Amino acid sequence: MPQADNNGVLLEFDTIGDSADPALLLVMGFTAQMTAWEVEFCRMLADRGLFVIRFDNRDCGLSHKTAGSPPDVMALMAKAATGQAITDDEVAYSLSDMAGDAITVLDHLSIDRAHIAGASMGGMICQMLAIEHPDRVLTMTSIMSTTGNSAVGQGTPEAMAALLSPPAVGREAVIEQNVKVGAVISGPLFDADRARIRHGEGYDRSHYPQGAPFQLAAIGRTGDRTEALKKLDVPTLVIHGDADTLITPSGGEATAAAIPGAKLLTFTQMGHDLPMQLWPEVTSAIADLTQG
Helix, strand or coil: CCCCEEEEEEEEEEEEEECCCCEEECCCCCCCCCHHCHHHHHHHHHHHCCCCCCEECCCCCCCCCCCCCCCCHHHHHHHHHHHCCHHHHHCCHHHHHHHHHHHHHHHHHCCCCCEEEEEEEHHHHHHHHHHCCCHHEEEEECCCCCCCCCCCCCCCHHHHHHHHHHCCCCCCHHHHHEEEEHHHHHHHCCCCHHHHHHHHHHHHHCCHHHHHHHHHHHHHCCCCCCCCCCCCCEEEEEEECCCCCCCCHHHHHHHHHCCCCCCEEEECCCCCCCHHHHHHHHHHHHHHHCCC
């Protein structure tokens, strides 16, 4: 597959659809590979007249892996909890840098402006992209994400414990751990058998738990985006599930409230996941936004 180069940070990407159509850049979340945007989901968007682009964030999938020791995430979280700012010298990169990666993918494809959609951390990256590169963004869809304000969207203790549990070792153990996490955060539409297949494919493509602390630190470094979101002038759709225990619904509500004119679309029974049953509605909502 092709790779874009952001000053030595190589970014794996692929495309689905007709390059003559308006571009839609999909940005995936924490530790999730671009393949978490499943091909069938992408084809639904392409069938609505969009040129779909997906890529692996740095420290994930087949993209660049950061050298050196990972940051002490627990120490950084403890610092942030006391109101102290996390500084650049404590982290390898921020969400702004990851937004720059997204711009690099667009540049590689000679795309001046694109529709953007991000899930979870990917929604945070899209928010930074719209804040810092507004001239490159046509519309934004922020899915199961939040503003960075610690007063909203906080996960339940069970969800956070599942997310931050020590990584399992070995293919089958990793798959089962991921399925267990999914059962906690994904809501009543969670399909364990389907998840087991997807996580097996993901493990075989790239298993890189070492990247997780770097990405988590980037989220912590970036902080609260609320005031910057209030200044956006971009058509925005915010999608959230009322059964999301990892980024609870107040995160999506706060995002929609902060961005002028944003529309909030809440799905019942949707957790921190994009279940197949909702793909037709989700893809239609994204496509409708891009078509004005």
